[in-house]
Amino acid sequence: MSPDLECKNLTRRFGDTLAVDNVSFSVPRGSFFSILGPSGCGKTTIMRMIAGFLEPSSGDILIRGKSVVDTPPNKRPVNMVFQHLALFPMMNVADNIGYGLRRAGVAKPEIARKVEEALDRIGLPGIGSRKVNELSGGQKQRVAIARCMVLEPDVLLLDEPLGALDLKLRERLKVELKSLQAAFDTTFVYITHDQSEALVMSDRIAVMNEGRFEQVGSGQDLYYRPDTAFVAGFVGDTNRWSGRIERVSGDEMEMRTDSGMLMRGATHGRSLSEGDRADVFVRPEAIRIAHSAEELAHFDNRITGKVESILFNGAASRILVQDSSASGEIEVNLPQSGEFSGLSRGCEVQIGWSGAQGNCFAAGDA
Amino acid sequence: MRAEAKLGLILLLTPLLLWLSLLILIPHVDMFLVSLRERIGVGEYRISFANYLTFINEPLYLRTFIRTAVMSTLATMITLLIAFPVSYYIAKIARGRVQSALFLLCLVPFWVSELVRTFGWMILLRETGLISNLLQWAGLVDGPVEMLYNDAAIMVGLVYTSMLFMVVPLVTTLESLPDEVIEAGYDLGGGGGAVMREIVIPHAAPGIVSGCIVVFMLSLGNYLTPIMLGGKDSLWFTELIYSQFIVRFNWELGAAFGFLLLGLSSAIVWGMLKLTGQSLEKTMG
Amino acid sequence: MTPSIPQPRIVTLAYTGYVIAFFVFLALPLVVVAVFAFNDSQFPSLPWEGFTWNWFFGSERPMIGVFHERSILRAIGTSAFVAVLVSILSVAVGLSNAFLFNRYRFRGQEILYIFMLLPLVIPGIVLGISILVFSSRIANGMWDLAQWDIEALRPGLTLVVLGQFSFIATISTLVIAARLQKFDRTLEEAAMNLGANRITAVRTITLPYLGPAMIGAFVVAFLMSFENFNTTLMLVGSDAPLTIAMFDRLKEGSTPLLNAVSLLLMLGSSCLALVMIAFQRKG
Numbered sequence: 001m002s003p004d005l006e007c008k009n010l011t012r013r014f015g016d017t018l019a020v021d022n023v024s025f026s027v028p029r030g031s032f033f034s035i036l037g038p039s040g041c042g043k044t045t046i047m048r049m050i051a052g053f054l055e056p057s058s059g060d061i062l063i064r065g066k067s068v069v070d071t072p073p074n075k076r077p078v079n080m081v082f083q084h085l086a087l088f089p090m091m092n093v094a095d096n097i098g099y100g101l102r103r104a105g106v107a108k109p110e111i112a113r114k115v116e117e118a119l120d121r122i123g124l125p126g127i128g129s130r131k132v133n134e135l136s137g138g139q140k141q142r143v144a145i146a147r148c149m150v151l152e153p154d155v156l157l158l159d160e161p162l163g164a165l166d167l168k169l170r171e172r173l174k175v176e177l178k179s180l181q182a183a184f185d186t187t188f189v190y191i192t193h194d195q196s197e198a199l200v201m202s203d204r205i206a207v208m209n210e211g212r213f214e215q216v217g218s219g220q221d222l223y224y225r226p227d228t229a230f231v232a233g234f235v236g237d238t239n240r241w242s243g244r245i246e247r248v249s250g251d252e253m254e255m256r257t258d259s260g261m262l263m264r265g266a267t268h269g270r271s272l273s274e275g276d277r278a279d280v281f282v283r284p285e286a287i288r289i290a291h292s293a294e295e296l297a298h299f300d301n302r303i304t305g306k307v308e309s310i311l312f313n314g315a316a317s318r319i320l321v322q323d324s325s326a327s328g329e330i331e332v333n334l335p336q337s338g339e340f341s342g343l344s345r346g347c348e349v350q351i352g353w354s355g356a357q358g359n360c361f362a363a364g365d366a
Numbered sequence: 367m368r369a370e371a372k373l374g375l376i377l378l379l380t381p382l383l384l385w386l387s388l389l390i391l392i393p394h395v396d397m398f399l400v401s402l403r404e405r406i407g408v409g410e411y412r413i414s415f416a417n418y419l420t421f422i423n424e425p426l427y428l429r430t431f432i433r434t435a436v437m438s439t440l441a442t443m444i445t446l447l448i449a450f451p452v453s454y455y456i457a458k459i460a461r462g463r464v465q466s467a468l469f470l471l472c473l474v475p476f477w478v479s480e481l482v483r484t485f486g487w488m489i490l491l492r493e494t495g496l497i498s499n500l501l502q503w504a505g506l507v508d509g510p511v512e513m514l515y516n517d518a519a520i521m522v523g524l525v526y527t528s529m530l531f532m533v534v535p536l537v538t539t540l541e542s543l544p545d546e547v548i549e550a551g552y553d554l555g556g557g558g559g560a561v562m563r564e565i566v567i568p569h570a571a572p573g574i575v576s577g578c579i580v581v582f583m584l585s586l587g588n589y590l591t592p593i594m595l596g597g598k599d600s601l602w603f604t605e606l607i608y609s610q611f612i613v614r615f616n617w618e619l620g621a622a623f624g625f626l627l628l629g630l631s632s633a634i635v636w637g638m639l640k641l642t643g644q645s646l647e648k649t650m651g
Numbered sequence: 652m653t654p655s656i657p658q659p660r661i662v663t664l665a666y667t668g669y670v671i672a673f674f675v676f677l678a679l680p681l682v683v684v685a686v687f688a689f690n691d692s693q694f695p696s697l698p699w700e701g702f703t704w705n706w707f708f709g710s711e712r713p714m715i716g717v718f719h720e721r722s723i724l725r726a727i728g729t730s731a732f733v734a735v736l737v738s739i740l741s742v743a744v745g746l747s748n749a750f751l752f753n754r755y756r757f758r759g760q761e762i763l764y765i766f767m768l769l770p771l772v773i774p775g776i777v778l779g780i781s782i783l784v785f786s787s788r789i790a791n792g793m794w795d796l797a798q799w800d801i802e803a804l805r806p807g808l809t810l811v812v813l814g815q816f817s818f819i820a821t822i823s824t825l826v827i828a829a830r831l832q833k834f835d836r837t838l839e840e841a842a843m844n845l846g847a848n849r850i851t852a853v854r855t856i857t858l859p860y861l862g863p864a865m866i867g868a869f870v871v872a873f874l875m876s877f878e879n880f881n882t883t884l885m886l887v888g889s890d891a892p893l894t895i896a897m898f899d900r901l902k903e904g905s906t907p908l909l910n911a912v913s914l915l916l917m918l919g920s921s922c923l924a925l926v927m928i929a930f931q932r933k934g
Contacts, residue, residue, distance in 0.1 A: 377747075378751035382751060390769065393786075459653070472677065473924075474677070479878035479880075479916055480878060481880060485909060486679070490680060526677075558656075607776060611885065628773060647768065
């Protein structure tokens, strides 16, 4: 079975700038695929090329095995949920959803039936005669999806459709989108700059930077086993130190940071050698905090420091620890056990982590 | 309301009320009253509809009235047809500096007196004019051709003069339509025609209405263009008003004509607003 | 169609061609008027008899230039005088109206607003005759009652100013009100919080904010007044503003002198328009 969407060596230039640089990927049928990247990385360009609003400079786009590069946008078996949804304000909800069916020449009673069905499916029965601007943000979102889904596209493209919504609603719609995708059993290609959206919803995620895919994989892959420094820094929160590698032996390595701290870590099979400049990434939740040094004896990295500030944020609370020997600042997750609830600014604490939990990349990667 | 606020309100209301009552409301009511007077002797008048009956019974007056209305409607439609693609180009196709430059270019003729514009068309269209010479030079005609002094010339002048008032509201409404919405129309399977019919034109409706209202009104009330570009028998209703007032000094009949013109223009404006469900505040304000 | 929708090349070309043709149509009459101002001939038409500045600076018959033609110069002066008066009146009343509709809520406000818009949909010639009829009737009444002859109520510059003001005031109101609408009222509150009273707050904060709109309204009013024809035609007395003077000349036959005047008008209004755009940018 050919994949629903396949891009081969897709490239797009705007004048001298290379917006999309030789990107290839394929999306299997029925999966939720996200492209995650900072703004300006080229993800919107890819999406617009798939939808047909931009011509690739070179490369091919195949949908179910057929090239669509020469197909105009209104004939492609893909539909798009636009960033600002692009619901037609001059039509009511039912006419919005029925628009594509009318274009396809479907008979009127059939259109009415399908529209009703779609409204049921998105959990908004009976709102067909409402005006678009009477809907709430979440309802608009669902109508925009229904408008595409009645056409039974091979691929549904979603261009940061949650971007304009407030945080609470965004959290809810993430879950909702995922279940809609399961309900419609259609391939979704979703682009976003919000890692949490990508991590929560996607089966596979491509991390994109400066026109290229840095890594394609599941959320876990990206989070725990980043391929590049960019991915390590972009996906999830992390401490990052730059420095020079002092020793490499087997899988173990040591790096002296520019602020003078000595870090022990693992190469995880990456080619690193003595004297290289490198970056070490350690996630705040990988770092343990303790009152006495003995509790951390089993970690190969141990630091005594002072609490610089407490960033209280409920379950995601953290502290910033100032290393006492050097000038580095380290972000550490605060355990939820309440054990450290008495911590205050200026307290001395011990922190430690296992070097294998960190990731080290030769500098210049990012 | 506090005394201070009340005083402010009164102070601000006064100029508005003076302006609207003394220069708009009372003069029009007065004009209507004058139009109802019938002269029965020197300095003696009585109230009657005689002036309006004269209008109905004199074929020239009635014909001119209808002609003016029909030609103005036609001019409005032609202006819309010409202006729409251009406005769409400015609003949706052109980008950045080209866009603002084109828009500014559309405004230029407006900054020049209507008299000058009409004069320009006279130079172009007359027997010894540029177009006639051009046609002769190209060998398309044998002798000089007179293109001035006919209804077509009036139409050209009216369309030209009104163009700006159609382009500006059209560009403004079309610009407010996000590209995304047009793209969605295509993405969901629409062709150019369907997108135009179901998305672009409904969205532009307020602009179309306000453009048409202004253009129609300007054409109806135009005096210069028909006089300068029109022929001996292409009479315009405003010419009748002028001649009753200034030449014949029959103010009673002139006032009746003025009121008829006002009635026609108001009726059309009101009808168009009702037909399209728009309101005057939204289209004009 | 947007640039992102692929179109056949021929369609794009045809469309661009159409737009170019449109702008040629727009420019043609103006260019022709301008060019023939320099024709060394008695008629603004072909054949081209050679280039001359005489229609601007000539001082001998038959080619008396604009700058030596008394009647034209006087008409320009009259027009400018009328236009300045109309602009001042319109901006003042427009400012007052903008505050009235923006800051106060009172019964009948909506109706009054619609009423305020009406001058835009009344044909100019009808505005002219209604004011003519009304003022003449008052003047006649005054004469009959008390043998007063109120010169101002007879056709003449006073009536021209009032007639033009009657609809230009609407436009200046709309221009100023649009800017006032965008004004952030907390700025005034901040000024009062810092010790200004209400009037001072408006004078020091709101009016400077409205400055560009007032200048814009003034320029628009000036240009509209300067080129007004229909309303002026019905109310004019012996002092003819420029458009009327040119119209009278044109009826007698056209000479390149009129082209020269027209060209000066075009240059003048372009300069004013540029000034306005510059001010708008700054504001």
